[in-house]
Every structure is written in C-alpha cells, then in structure tokens.
Amino acid sequence: MQRRHFIVRASALAATAAFGLAAAPARADSAADKFPQRPIRLVIGYTAGGSTDIPFRVLAENASKILGQPVIVENKPGAGGVLPAQMMQATAPDGYTLAQVAMPVYRLPYTTKINWDPVKDLTYVINLAGYSFGVVVPADSPIKSMQEYIAYARANPGKLTYGSPGSMTTLHLTMEELALKQNVQFSHVPFKGNSESLQALLGGHVMSVADTPGWAQYVESGKLRLLSTWGDKRSARFPNAPTLKELGYGIVQTSPFGLVAPKGTDPKIVKKLHDAFKKAMEMPNYRQELAKFDMEPYYMSSEQYAQFAAETVKKEKAIIEKLGLARPQ
Template identity: 85%
Template sequence: MQRRNFLARLGMFASVGAIGTIGLTALPAQAQADKFPQRPIRLVIGYTAGGSTDVPFRVLADNASKILGQPVIVENKPGAGGVLPAQMMQNTAPDGYTLAQVAMPVYRLPYTTKINWDPVKDLQYVINLAGYSFGLVVPADSPIKTMQEYIAYAKANPGKLTYGTPGALTTLHITMEELALNAGVQFSHIPYKGNSESMQALLGGHVMSVADTPAWAPYVESGRLRLLSTWGEKRSARFPNVPTLKELGLNIVQTSPFGLVVPKGTDPKIVQKLHDAFKQAMEMPNYRESLAKFDMEPYYMSSADYAKFSADTVKKEKAIIEKLGLAKAQ
C-alpha cells in the first residue's frame, strides 16, 4: 500500500512538472513578442544598390531603426526579377528579425516557374509601402517622337522595334508585351541585368527603346533621351507634358506596388509591431522626399489589405500570363 501511494504521488508530481514545463516553454515566446526587437533586423530587397528601390528603402530603414530601437540593415539580393527576397523567406526563422520586399514578379512565379511554395499562403504580409513610376524612352535623335509613332513603327516593321527591360518576366517586360497585344503589334524584347546596363545600351545605340523606372529621368532632363509615355493613373508631376498609356487609349495602368513580408508563422504581435513601426517610418517627410527623387509616391496598405491584394494579384497575373502565352509548360 505504501509503495502504491508513493508511486501515485510521484505520478502527480510528474504531471505537475509536465504542466510546468509547458508553461515555461510558452512564457519565453510571449516574452519575446513583448520585448521585440532585441537585436538588429535584416531587411532584404530584390534590387541593386543605388537605384529607385534601394535609396528609399535605406531612408525607410533608418527611420524604422529609430522607432524600433534596433538597427534595420538593408541587404541587396538582386536577380531573378526581384523574387529572391520572398523566396528566402521559405527558409528563414519566423521570428520577425528578417523582412523581405515583395515585388510584383513574385505573384507570377506559380505560372512561370516551378516552385514548391505559394506566394499567398507561405508569406505573412506586413505592410505595403509604395509603387514604382515607369516610362518608355527612346534616344533624343530617334525618328520616333510620340507613343503613336512608336506603335506605328512597330506595325510597319513587325518584330524589329527593340526594347530593353531589367529582365525577362519582370513587370516591365510583361507590361510591354501586354501593350503590344492590345495594340496588335510585335516588339522584340532585350533583357538586361539592371537599368544602368540598359541605359548604356540605349545611349550606345544597341537597343531602340527602354522601359524602366526613372533611371532615365536625368537623361530626359538633359536632352539625351525622349520620354514617350508614363504608366501611372495620372501624369507624372516631374514630366507633366508626357501622356500616360491610359489617356492614350492603351488601357494600361502599371505602378507595381511593393511592400514587406515576414516568414509564415511569425507571431501576430511581432507582425503588428513591425507594421506600426514601418507605417510611422513611411509617414516621415524624408521618406516621401526619397521617393520623389524617382517620381514615386507612398502607397500604404495594412497587413490585412496587403494580404488581400496579394491574393487578388495572383489571380490577375495568371490571366495575363496565359493571355500572353508565357505560362510554363505543365
């Protein structure tokens, strides 16, 4: 009898110990969320240093560092059309210490590349930050002086009108092919590694036109390049005399919104802290000023709105990719 009582008591203590262990493992996770961040945060972007993505992100990171009380360090991972940061999140700890920029090409990955993750389900959306400004330029001495003449040349010379972009299946490539489809013409795409390379190719006469973010702006202002169109909902404040694709009747608006994500499974409290910090950071005047240098504007979306936007965009990209015949073979 004494032995049975002893074993019963031992079992009771074991149960209490197990409960205590569960409690102890749960408490640190809660404490980590409450005390977050306690070390530097890495912010990975998909484009090269010094460009229209990198410069505003460095201002934003500096602003967020002051709010969060820890350094926010920008890391450049260019290549593959800007999708590498989002892909990295699939093998990153969901602790809030690594954020990634999500660019539009991420949403067409399921239809153009074989991947084993889902851009909607396998990323946790934090905040949308801004949208790009795009435009199409030709050399100043080009005989093509308007967008109408650009289309007319393509009709008269099928497949001979070349244009450069930062890469195949980027938003710029897809939009130019959509433009060709809508206008009933055929262009010839020349992919480059970035806008510094494409600008030199255009200035050197190796390509007839370039579609890109405003890396072309200084050349347009100096008179070396001619801007034929911009792609926003309204005309550019910097180039108010240049028409949009929409007002030219080409039925395209493209600003390619981008924002931040963390790995799936990140504590919602940490996601909220990051959202609040970056929202405050993007509302600071210096961030808006950094965007204005590239003719861009802030474009805020909450975590929930950004997640919905991603789900809607994946569906839209599927339709465009299939329409253009660019979907990967099944």
C-alpha cells in the same frame, strides 16, 4: 478535518494551475516582447542605386531609429525581383530578415515550377509604395512619340528593342500586352535593374527602355526622351508625357510593393515591424525620396496587403494566360 484539508489542498492546486496558465504565455512571448535585439536585414530584389534601392535606404534608416536597431538593406537582383521572397522559404521566422515583394512573385505559380505558395507561405507586413513607369528613348532617336514607337514596330517587326528589369516582370508583361493589343512585335532585352538598362540605352545597345523613373535625371538633363507614362493620370513631374490610357491603348499599370516576413512569424513581431515601418514611411524624407522617382507612398495594413496578394495572384493568372506565357503543366 480531512474535508477541510482537501479543500485547502484543492484551492492551492487551483491557484498554482492558474498561475501556471498565466505565466506560460509570458515565457512563450518573451522573444517577441524583447524584439528587436539585433540588426534586421531587409532584402530587396533590385540593384543598388536604382529607384527601388535609394528610397529603401532612407526608409531603413528611419526604421532603425524607431526600432533601436540597425536595419540593413541587402540587394539580391535578378530573376525579375523574386529572389527576396524565395529566400523567405528558407529563413527563420524570427523577424530579423524581411523581404521586398515585387509583382512578379505573384506570377511564379504560372511561370515557374515552385513548391511554395506566394499567398500562404509569406507573412505580409506592410505595403509601402507603388511604382511609376514609362518608356524612354535617346534624345537623338528618330522616334519622338508613342505613336511613332508603335508605327516603327509595325514597319520593322521584331527590330524595335526595349530593355526591362527582367523576363516576366511587370514591365516586360505590360510591354508585351501593348504589343498584343497593337498587333506589333517588340524585341525584349532583360537586365538586372534600371541602372544597367539605362547605361545600355545611353551606350546605344538597345533602342528604348521600359522601367521605373531611374531615367528621370536623364530626361531632365536632355539625354533621354520620355514617350509615355503608365499611370491613371499624367505624372506631376513630367506633365508633358501622355499616359498609355489617354493615348487610347487601354493600359494602366502600377506595381505596389511592400515587406513580408517568413511564414510563421509571431504576430506580435509582425505588429511591431508594421508599426515601425508605417511611422518610417510617413516621415517627410521618405516621401521626398520617392518623389524624386515620381513615386508616392501607398499604405496597406498587414491584413489589407495579404488580401491584395490573394486577389493579385488571380489577376496575374488571367493576363499570363491571355498572353500565352504560362508554362506547360
């Protein structure tokens, strides 16, 4: 009788333990299962009205419909676009705040003293697109080609000014790489975004601007002249502008960007965000908005994006050291 009582009791305890083990994940995962339950903040590193901001607002609207909660774009310009990623270091990993990651983030370990790692201390969600870049001058500028641009810089060391979205941005480093390859000297003028730099160019405060195609409407209206683009092939929208590659300068530059969450974000939440933004970026209106700035969708999964980040950090170190721009250790 005692033996029978022991067996029944042991079976009951085993069943209770099994139930507890099965139930525990459900309780732990309840927040992820119900996500999202409130608005999501999406922080981008550039000014309102520019080539980054405008497509992002369409993307956010698309994602809002998919997720069933508002996705609100917040602009944090300055510092070359790295502020959103910096913010993630002090943000709760609950999925309700996301950040755009721009290429300068991967340069931070070599240019700035930071206490976090751009690869290990961010959760990579999805890559969305890549930029198109170009150099523009006013339509009445005596400089009519990229060859003349370089010739002017060679004849007038340090006098040829160009605006960019900021120091240590992809635009800045690529222009300095071009100057290094051509043995000339440019004068860099940093701005917070292309809406500011283009107004400075139109107002005669700088001689040229290197940036994403926020300049497109001004080129098409005849106010600015496009000297070159930086892709592997000519722009479909501006086929008359040669690439740096075909001009023999040995440079191809695009700058993929996407979304990250804080380190430690629940994988279930990351997957929900990835899936929602993947659907959002595939919608025709987002593709159409990118096309206005001569940009195209560039998808990478969470895993692919994290791998891209790790590889890019190594590549950026090499170019920064080559240009002699690394901060002293």
